[in-house]
Amino acid sequence: MRALLSLAWKSLLNRKGSVLLTLFAVALSVALFVGVDKARTGAREGFGNTISGTDLIIGAPTGSINLLLYSVFRMGNATAEISWPTYEKLAARDDIAWTVPISLGDSHRGFRVLGTNHSYFEHYKYGHNEPLRMAEGKEFDDLFDAVIGADVARELGYTVGTEIVLSHGLGSDFGSGHENRPFRVSGILAPTGTPVDRTVHVSLEAITAIHVGWESGAKNPMSDSISTETIRSFNLTPKSITAVFAGLRQKGTILRTRREINTNKGEPLMAIIPGQALAELWSVTAMAERALMAVSIFVIAVGVVSILTSILTSLNERRREMSILRAVGARPGHIFGLLTLEAGLIGFFGASLGIVIVHVLIAIAGPLVSERYGISLGGTGPGLFDLGVLGAVTLASLLAGAVPAWAAFRRSLADGLSVRL
Amino acid sequence: MSDAAIAIEALRFAWPGHPPALDIDSFTMARGERLFLRGPSGSGKSTLLGLIAGVLQPAAGRIEVLGRDMSALSAAARDRVRADHLGVIFQMFNLVPYLSVTGNVTLPLLFSPVRRKTVGDDAEGEARRLLDRLGLSDPGLLNRRVSDLSVGQQQRVAAARALIGGPDIVIADEPTSALDSDARDRFIELLSEEAARTGAALLFVSHDRSLASHFSRAVDLGEINHAQVAA
Known part of the structure; x- marks a missing residue:
């Protein structure tokens, strides 16, 4: 041989x-x-590594893949929202340990803007339960603070302290609505290899604040006359949010909790298990x-x-x-x-x-x-x-x-x- | 017949769809004999050599090589006889182009444990020794590509390859047709000497009847082959 x-x-x-x-x-x-x-x-x-540690994603009724895509991957848009009182009821459920409310809809130079609260930085995990980490600066503190993902910082050359202006909707052009309410970059997240890197994070109150004068769906020309300081004195609790990430007290209750949320009396809701929705997504692809x-x-x-x-x-x-x-x-x-x-x-x-x-x-x-x-x-x-x-x-x-x-x-x-x- | 190197009786052979190429009643070659087999081109010389080597099978008759009836042996056993006991030299272009001079000479040892055993561990040394005896003593030649050698040098490499491991029979099929007369005579002389030294029978086949004088016996294929072969 x-x-x-x-x-x-x-x-x-x-x-x-x-x-x-x-x-x-x-x-x-x-x-x-x-x-x-x-x-x-x-x-x-x-x-698969984009989200971990989250037991349920809750949104308005739609397809489970659609809910997963817009809430986690920032792809597409929600067809409806969840009212704030409904969110408060969800957050108060005994079987739910924590919630992260998110609000989507605006953008900054092609990057999606996500309104949320501090629980996002505490509970959102990716990969093998990796927490989000600040590479520079700190979480948003002031109403007009923004925390940007690693890609946003790198591609746009932003550092802590840079002033940015958000755009209404998903347009990437400058001057498309919110230039009267500039934000300041308070922190930059370490790279995660997930859509978080390409997201601008602001507080839910900030989302409400920049939409003062947009109640009719279009910008009221008079809204520019309302000063930023005046807005700070408003009640900026959001009226609605796009979706909720939730963690359960006991993993064993996941199916029951999901069923109860899906059959919620009052405002219709939809809860999905991220792993199942991902599997469904893969079956499509x-x-x-x-x-x-x-x-x-x-x-x-x-x-x-x-x-x-x-x-x-x-x-x-x-x-x-x-x-x-x-x-x-x-x-x-x-x-x-x-x-x-x-x-x-x-x-x-x-x-x-x-x-x-x-x-x-x-x-x-x-x-x-x-x-x-x-x-x-x-x-x-x-x-x-x-x-x-x-x-x-x-x-x-x-x-x-x-x-x-x-x-x-x-x-x-x-x-x-x-x-x- | 068992003392003969080659013994043929009532041999018949035809290529498929063709008239008989060989019809030989009897032919014998003794062990250690140097025999010249003459025949014009197309007379069936190569076919006869293929039958003796066990690559072809006769339609009828008997071919014994060193006492073994080749027509009764399995294909694998015939291949084994050829590998272990026969050395073959062709007319020209008969070296493997991608092997060195030494690689070509030692090639038969890859297929024959018997010849490998005869040579021992130093196959390259034996190749050098044979080449030296055949007049290729320049060490620089050993690792050269065979295509860089002259035709005369290539034929000596082919002769060394046929002789390595001491086969009992050396078959030379028109090995000198590409050589000039001086080189041809010298080549036959060297080949005969080496065959005699190892005791091998030498069956030299050519169309050139003037070479007959170099051998102890000459046989005309046309006289022993009764088939009507187109020349």
């Missing part, structure tokens, strides 16, 4: 040009497959994932077929070589083994190169992707999945190599000791 392997290796070196091209084709196909899987797994983990993986597998198949093609096309010019090997004692099995091993070696080294390419790219670009998109690409080096891919591609290459090997085997029997070209 070692002798054949050595022969196969030397034979491949003799055809460096075509072998390298084939090897690169396999490497790129494997890199695509492994890269897609890393991105898929990373996205899943990233999404699973089809696209499967399609992507299927395309990647087909690309690998093309790579493996290129091995078969390159060996098949070289067979005719190698008939004399096969006859020589037969004459010096090689059995047909040796000829079969030689060509199969050549295919296997191309597959093995092609797949290895592909995996190395992916991991080098992850090592270079992984931190950037993680910071920007919250997708951890698993840059801890090759794992079991990579080994599995390596084994599968090598096996597939050996099997593909069996086709030209069989042809060479048959020819070596027919050609005898000298080739009848």
Whole structure:
């Protein structure tokens, strides 16, 4: 076996040009497959790590995925809100240990603004129950203080003390409504790799304050005449909020609590379990994932077929070589083994190169992707999945190599000791 | 017949869809004999060598190699006989291009435990020794690509490869047709000397009847082959 392997290796070196091209084709196909899987797994983990420690998310009735998307991922908008008295009743329930009210709707230069209270910084967890941490400054204290996520600070170059102006709605233009109520950055959160990084956090009262004069839905031109100091004296308790994150006293009551909230008498509510909603979200995206993986597998198949093609096309010019090997004692099995091993070696080294390419790219670009998109690409080096891919591609290459090997085997029997070209 | 290196009786062979290529009633070659087999191109020389080497199977008749009836052996057993007991030299282009000179000479040892055992642990040393005896003593040649060698040098490498491990029979199929007359005579001389030294029978096949004088016996294939082969 070692002798054949050595022969196969030397034979491949003799055809460096075509072998390298084939090897690169396999490497790129494997890199695509492994890269897609890393991105898929990373996205899943990233999404799954966005929120932890929260037992229920409560909002106005809508789809559970929609509630999850707008409350946690800041994607889309709520179709309705929860009134403040209803929220107070929820917060006062015996089975609920803590609540974090959130209010969405405004933005700052493309980043979503989230109104909340101090319990957000205490109870919102991500990853493996990681709490939010301040990288600079402190939580909002003054009415017009804002705590910004790490991406907001980095992309806009903000530091503690920077004055910012919020926009009404999701418009990213300057001067779209709230320029009369500037905020000051009081703190910058440490990066989390979650949508928190791309959020501007202000108090719920601040949300109410900047909407003084917006009661009709559009800005009253007279609202600018109300000074900031006057507004501070108003009752700024919000009339409604977008959603509530809740933690239970006992995890065992989660289904009962959810059922009771979902059948709430009075204002209709909807409670979802974040993990279940995430699973539902993945079931929606699973089809696209499967399609992507299927395309990647087909690309690998093309790579493996290129091995078969390159060996098949070289067979005719190698008939004399096969006859020589037969004459010096090689059995047909040796000829079969030689060509199969050549295919296997191309597959093995092609797949290895592909995996190395992916991991080098992850090592270079992984931190950037993680910071920007919250997708951890698993840059801890090759794992079991990579080994599995390596084994599968090598096996597939050996099997593909069996086709030209069989042809060479048959020819070596027919050609005898000298080739009848 | 068991004392013979090669013994053929009532041999018949035809390629599929073709008229008979070989029809030989009797042919014998003794152990250690240096025999010249002459025949024009297309007379079935290579086919006969393929049958002797056990790569081809006769339609009828009997071929004994070192006392073993090749037609009665399994394909694997015939392959084993060839690997262990036969050394073959072709006309030209008969070296494996991706192996060095030494790699080509030691190639048969990869497939034959018997010849490996005969040579012992120092296969490269034996290759060097054979090459030296065949006139390739330059150490710089040993690791060169065989395609960089002259045709004459390539044939000597092929001869060393056929002789390594002391096979009982050396078959040379038109090995000198690409050589000029001086180089040809010198090559036959060296090959004969080495075969005689190891006691191997040498079956030298060529269309050139002028070479017959170098051998102890000459046989014309046209005289022993009764099949009507197109020349």
